[in-house]
Amino acid sequence: MAKSKSEETPLMLQHKAIKTRYPDAVLLFRVGDFYETFNEDAVIASKVLGIVLTKRANGAATYVDLAGFPHHSLDTYLHKLVKAGHRVAVCDQLEDPKTVKGIVKRGVTEMVTPGVAVNDKILENASNNFLAAVHFGADNIGLAFLDISTGEFFVAQGNVEYADKLLQSFRPAEVLYAKQQQKLFRQHFGTRFYVYTMEEWIFTTTYAQETLLKQFETHSLKGFGIDGLPDAIIAAGAALHYLRDTEHPHLQHITNIQRIEQDDFLWMDRFTIRNLELLNSGVENGHTLLSTLDTTVSPMGARLLKRWLVFPLRNINEINERLDVVEYFIKETDLSRSLHQHLKQTGDLERVVSKIPLRKINPREVMQLAKALQQVEGVKKLLENSPNNYLRELSQKMDPCPGILCRILEQIVETPPVLVSKGGVIQPGIDEELDKLRNISNNGKTYLLEIQKKEAEITGISSLKVAYNNVFGYYLEVTNAHKDKVPETWIRKQTLTGAERYITPELKEYEEQIIGAEEKILSLEIKIFDELLLALQSYIQPIQQNAQMFGNIDCLLSFATNAIQFKYRRPLITDGFNIDIREGRHPVIERGLPPGDTYVANDIILDKEQQQIIILTGPNMSGKSALLRQTALITLMAHMGSFVPAAAAEIGLTDKIFTRVGASDNLSGGESTFMVEMNETASIINNITSRSLVILDEIGRGTSTYDGISIAWSIVEFLHDMTEHRPKTLFATHYHELNELENKHGRVKNFHITNKESGNKIIFLRKLAPGGSRHSFGIHVARMAGMPPQLLQRANEVLAHLEEKHIDAPLEKHVKNIAGPASKVQLSIFDAHSDTFKQIREMLDNVDINRLTPVEALLKLSEIKNLI
Numbered sequence: 001m002a003k004s005k006s007e008e009t010p011l012m013l014q015h016k017a018i019k020t021r022y023p024d025a026v027l028l029f030r031v032g033d034f035y036e037t038f039n040e041d042a043v044i045a046s047k048v049l050g051i052v053l054t055k056r057a058n059g060a061a062t063y064v065d066l067a068g069f070p071h072h073s074l075d076t077y078l079h080k081l082v083k084a085g086h087r088v089a090v091c092d093q094l095e096d097p098k099t100v101k102g103i104v105k106r107g108v109t110e111m112v113t114p115g116v117a118v119n120d121k122i123l124e125n126a127s128n129n130f131l132a133a134v135h136f137g138a139d140n141i142g143l144a145f146l147d148i149s150t151g152e153f154f155v156a157q158g159n160v161e162y163a164d165k166l167l168q169s170f171r172p173a174e175v176l177y178a179k180q181q182q183k184l185f186r187q188h189f190g191t192r193f194y195v196y197t198m199e200e201w202i203f204t205t206t207y208a209q210e211t212l213l214k215q216f217e218t219h220s221l222k223g224f225g226i227d228g229l230p231d232a233i234i235a236a237g238a239a240l241h242y243l244r245d246t247e248h249p250h251l252q253h254i255t256n257i258q259r260i261e262q263d264d265f266l267w268m269d270r271f272t273i274r275n276l277e278l279l280n281s282g283v284e285n286g287h288t289l290l291s292t293l294d295t296t297v298s299p300m301g302a303r304l305l306k307r308w309l310v311f312p313l314r315n316i317n318e319i320n321e322r323l324d325v326v327e328y329f330i331k332e333t334d335l336s337r338s339l340h341q342h343l344k345q346t347g348d349l350e351r352v353v354s355k356i357p358l359r360k361i362n363p364r365e366v367m368q369l370a371k372a373l374q375q376v377e378g379v380k381k382l383l384e385n386s387p388n389n390y391l392r393e394l395s396q397k398m399d400p401c402p403g404i405l406c407r408i409l410e411q412i413v414e415t416p417p418v419l420v421s422k423g424g425v426i427q428p429g430i431d432e433e434l435d436k437l438r439n440i441s442n443n444g445k446t447y448l449l450e451i452q453k454k455e456a457e458i459t460g461i462s463s464l465k466v467a468y469n470n471v472f473g474y475y476l477e478v479t480n481a482h483k484d485k486v487p488e489t490w491i492r493k494q495t496l497t498g499a500e501r502y503i504t505p506e507l508k509e510y511e512e513q514i515i516g517a518e519e520k521i522l523s524l525e526i527k528i529f530d531e532l533l534l535a536l537q538s539y540i541q542p543i544q545q546n547a548q549m550f551g552n553i554d555c556l557l558s559f560a561t562n563a564i565q566f567k568y569r570r571p572l573i574t575d576g577f578n579i580d581i582r583e584g585r586h587p588v589i590e591r592g593l594p595p596g597d598t599y600v601a602n603d604i605i606l607d608k609e610q611q612q613i614i615i616l617t618g619p620n621m622s623g624k625s626a627l628l629r630q631t632a633l634i635t636l637m638a639h640m641g642s643f644v645p646a647a648a649a650e651i652g653l654t655d656k657i658f659t660r661v662g663a664s665d666n667l668s669g670g671e672s673t674f675m676v677e678m679n680e681t682a683s684i685i686n687n688i689t690s691r692s693l694v695i696l697d698e699i700g701r702g703t704s705t706y707d708g709i710s711i712a713w714s715i716v717e718f719l720h721d722m723t724e725h726r727p728k729t730l731f732a733t734h735y736h737e738l739n740e741l742e743n744k745h746g747r748v749k750n751f752h753i754t755n756k757e758s759g760n761k762i763i764f765l766r767k768l769a770p771g772g773s774r775h776s777f778g779i780h781v782a783r784m785a786g787m788p789p790q791l792l793q794r795a796n797e798v799l800a801h802l803e804e805k806h807i808d809a810p811l812e813k814h815v816k817n818i819a820g821p822a823s824k825v826q827l828s829i830f831d832a833h834s835d836t837f838k839q840i841r842e843m844l845d846n847v848d849i850n851r852l853t854p855v856e857a858l859l860k861l862s863e864i865k866n867l868i
């Protein structure tokens with residue numbers, strides 16, 4: 001039977017009222033020194049946190065489930081709940097229970113969700129924690145990315161592919177969108193994000209405009225260059241709304257909004273970012289380009305490097321600006337060393353400053369901020385007369401904020417406690433009243449010791465002790481042996497087994513003074529600290545700017561460090577179309593080689609006129625993929641402004657890098673390997689220009705040999721014969737049949753990776769050489785992998801048989817055979833009277849060739865093939 005409201009305890013009624021406002025969050029409900037969870041929240045908490053689930057009586061109304069933990073463990077447990085994908089509402093006591101009769105007022109002081117976290121335990125130093133908002137407009141998708149822990153705020157607007165790429169690059173911890181757009185979102189971006197849906201009215205232009213103008217305290221958004229992006233503005237408004245909705249009203253550190261312009265950056269779609277293993281290797285703890293290049297020493301640098309990696313530049317001047325600095329740092333080793341020292345002592349300036357408006361900064365962090373500002377002072381001096389323009393400008397933009405720096409150093413003790421409530425934060429000499437109270441407090445303690453000494457002398461109780469407890473304050477403790485020496489004026493308060501405790505009027509009088517003083521000292525310290533935080537608010541913007549400058553310097557120093565340590569060279573970025581890499585290496589593989597092994601360097605030359613497409617053949621494991629990827633990585637690194645692993649490199653400005661890898665093992669959404677590959681390849685075809693670099697690794701491998709060859713063949717022809725564009729292409733394949741393309745198409749060139757056969761074995765030389773290779777040596781690799789000898793022998797026999805059968809049949813004929821009934825042999829399969837033939841004919845009759853896309857055609861082909 002349902003219990004009436006009045007039968008529940010007042011505490012549970014209060015809990016219920018608050019929980020109704022946060023139905024989808026785990027509510028951590030502060031009760032005394034504990035955070036408690038009730039009902040279904042308790043079940044979740046006990047499971048995720050491994051804490052005991054108990055039951056508690058709820059007045060006359062049944063029992064409720066309960067699980068709790070001590071309040072000082074909040075950070076740890078909060079972290080676990082959020083990492084497990086829960087939204088958490090922290091409900092605190094808003095009044096001092098000592099001063100309240102009846103039930104104390106409670107309210108949610110913070111909501112923590114995966115995308116809205118400022119807690120150091122939840123955040124990773126080297127990564128941003130972005131909240132994204134996505135809005136599907138009539139023609140475009142608007143996106144916003146906001147990191148509350150650093151104050152960074154980006155917006156963009158574009159088509160689905162662009163949105164997809166940005167989501168992959170920013171890797172938001174949480175994505176918001178309107179409830180009604182759920183189907184659209186799922187259709188385009190799948191289920192790979194942690195999402196939260198909101199009411200549609202939040203995603204409207206007027207509301208978003210208002211929200212943004214209020215945040216930035218401006219009359220228009222023109223100054224941010226985003227007023228022409230209506231869908232992005234809606235997304236940005238929704239992101240800000242969500243922050244306020246999650247009880248984050250103080251957002252003074254979000255001072256700017258930056259537009260991401262598609263054409264400003266070298267484009268890589270999400271498959272390319274994945275295939276090139278820029279951020280993730282697909283294996284746990286595997287090496288990525290990021291982990292290989294990241295020698296930054298500050299969290300600001302680490303986070304920025306990640307962004308530089310997925311947003312390489314496309315402006316020659318900006319790239320050269322970075323390269324000039326790297327070159328300068330390489331030459332000026334002393335300067336680089338000093339800069340490194342300063343950066344290392346800065347800590348996470350960007351995140352510390354964000355804690356000021358959020359009221360989360362503690363005294364120790366304020367001191368860290370002061371130390372960081374001292375580093376800014378040092379770096380500014382080091383660079384102010386630099387012959388390098390870029391560094392001189394950075395130096396001009398730095399502001400060590402001397403006013404507030406002095407104030408912090410003057411007011412805060414050198415090593416303050418983490419909690420201001422512990423006291424001992426404020427320096428002496430700052431506040432007269434504080435000094436006076438401290439004097440009383442300190443002397444009071446000395447006085448207590450004097451009382452102890454005096455009474456010990458008078459009574460002759462040498463072991464007399466003054467001590468304190470919460471029940472009756474200061475007392476004198478006498479062991480039983482001396483009990484009879486206690487004067488009558490002492491008032492007995494407690495009897496223990498071996499001792500008795502007494503108070504005296506004199507003791508009580510001093511106790512009052514001391515305790516009163518301590519309380520007053522604490523509230524004065526908190527007041528002075530709060531005033532300091534208020535003053536710090538006005539410095540948020542310049543301090544954030546300093547943090548950004550430090551991030552830039554850190555990344556460029558990191559490039560210089562890599563260049564020195566791993567012998568990278570400065571690339572020459574040109575306005576032309578050539579890629580000319582001499583003695584290039586794969587930056588990640590070369591670092592992972594066992595000691596004693598050296599990476600075999602190779603030249604790669606691609607251009608618009610002679611060598612637009614390279615067909616690369618070679619045995620398994622010979623290094624085809626490595627060569628392809630190193631070309632893409634070197635091109636990418638050059639556009640980041642980094643030196644590159646090559647003896648020399650001339651890189652024409654590149655607008656897009658595409659990579660497609662055949663037969664990926666990671667199948668998504670139940671699609672076949674072949675379909676995934678084809679869809680991925682189809683998206684290339686619409687997007688390339690002569691400035692694009694296309695890397696195709698064993699495309700066509702996911703289907704039968706002839707299908708594979710046909711698809712690969714037609715892709716190469718397409719890329720070669722595009723009317724307006726000549727994308728530079730590297731195509732690695734096992735199908736040595738594709739070498740025939742060189743004879744038919746002027747800008748296709750065959751290369752192979754050399755190896756040496758020694759007896760029955762194969763030695764990889766890994767050197768690139770002109771010309772194709774005749775077979776793919778798969779059986780040799782099988783031998784190396786330890787396959788049984790009988791199996792290998794049989795494989796050799798089958799191979800010999802197949803090669804004999806096809807040796808005289810040029811590939812083109814095979815391709816035609818698949819495409820149409822040109823050959824007699826093939827015709828025999830299509831026996832006009834067979835059921836299969838009839839079925840195929842029917843299927844073909846139903847096809848409207850004029851409306852068929854290439855991918856659909858391939859699918860149809862595959863369907864037909866399955867019938868045969």
Ligand SMILES: Nc1ncnc2c1ncn2[C@@H]1O[C@H](COP(=O)(O)OP(=O)(O)OP(=O)(O)O)[C@@H](O)[C@H]1O
Pocket residue numbers: 589598599600601618619620621622623624625626627766
């Ligand atoms: N130039 C090189 N110098 C030294 N080692 C190399 C070189 N290139 C490749 N390797 C090593 O050889 C291994 C195989 O290379 P890779 O995967 O590129 O071969 P592949 O020809 O693409 O093989 P498959 O056809 O089986 O995919 C790499 O993991 C790497 O360790």
